[in-house]
Amino acid sequence: MTASTIRRSTAIRSRIAAVGAIAVAGTLLLTGCGDQTKSKSNESGSSSSGSAPLADKLPESVRNAGVVKVGSDIAYAPVEFKDNSGKTVGIDPDLAEAMGKQLGVKFEFQNGTFDTLITGLRSKRYDIAMSAMTDTKDRQEGVDSTTGKKVGEGVDFIDYFTAGVSIYTPKGKTQNIKTWSDLCGKKLVLQRGTVSEDLAKSEAKKCPSGKTISIQAFDNDQQAQTRLRAGGADAGSSDFPVAAYAVKTSGGGKDFQIVGEQVEAAPYGIAVAKSNTQLRDALQAALDAIIKNGEYDKIIAKWGVEDGSVKAAQINGGK
Incomplete structure (x- = not known):
């Protein structure tokens, strides 16, 4: 489930040049909106607040629920997709699993069409949107990229990857x-x-x-x-x-x-409501932690997309 203002602006949901080396096989299974799938860490329940070093950074409501609801277009291999068994796999679910271990919560992926994810975030159907979404100024400010008109409250992004x-x-x-x-x-x-x-x-x-x-x-x-x-x-x-x-x-x-050549790269970001700054900052800390401990690099290498890796979790780095 992607402008320098054209996505923003031109940057574009960019991606990685190294993905040509992706060594992942398997067919994609599409699921209907509303389908819910938990990442591996969710299924195992291995992440617990008792062993998670960053659990206290989460909002109390999320910490008590033990779940982060993720809106995602789960038909966008290799970022997120269904494998032959129907399990949600890909770059995003793997990163979510690793962050979940830091925060002591489960990341529960819920399938939806890409163009409805931010709306679902605004309505609180999801806590976050994580779906190869390009961080752009328009999305940060809630502006329709076609008309240039404001259509709603913008979102904040925690940038975790780069692509074109x-x-x-x-x-x-x-x-x-x-x-x-x-x-x-x-x-x-x-x-x-x-x-x-x-x-x-x-x-x-x-x-x-x-x-x-x-x-x-x-x-x-x-x-x-x-x-x-x-x-x-x-x-x-x-x-x-x-x-x-x-x-x-x-x-x-x-x-x-x-x-031809891919268009200039731009960051993928995890979208969070602007009012939910505590969750945003907790996710940034969790992403920085897995970058520091090497889990991030292992996941990126697993999917053969090293050229899109980042060195730190940045807030609203899109243009």
Whole structure:
């Protein structure tokens, strides 16, 4: 489940250049909204406040509940997705598990479409949103990136990864697409509410007279890939690690290919309501702790995305 103001602004749910080395196999199973899945640490219950060094940093309500409710689009491999057994796996669930050990709580992943996650956060359906979400100024300030109008209270981000956006096409059918400007006059599939969509809309305004980018937006990235695979579009766009994973796994590596360079990178952030500063600061401390103790690097290496790693947990570092 991704602008320097185009996601912000241009940064884009960026991703990592090293993800091409992802050695993860398995098909993705999509689940309906409202499905709840606990990360490994949640299932084992191994994290307890008695052994967790940072438990006291949590708000009392969360500490007493023993659970952090996570809104996530669990169809965005390798960041978060379902494995063949139906278990939620990926970079985000692994990081959540490690942070849970520091805080003495379980991170419970609840599936939802990407463009509804911040709304769910505002309504307190979730405590946090962790879903390869690009930290942008618009999201921090609650501004609609398309209209430039304020649509609600913004969120704070704890930045934990860096990535960029890529374009991919059917394998052997690139139609000379190498840059975003080459998409003018073409059909593009992508996931709704992402930096890819923001970038495509911005680029479409630059197309010469008589041409535009025909944008087909879907609830999740898997639907977009299915459309492209069926011949309903010329290209697709998503965060680089996701695009690289699709290229590697779809059709045994025979369906897609990445074209051109990924757009400049931007941070992924864990989104927290601005009113919940204590939870935000506790999560920042937990992330810094696993960076310091080496667990973070082990997780990033496990998924082959070392180029996107960060050295410290920053608050609202997106532009």
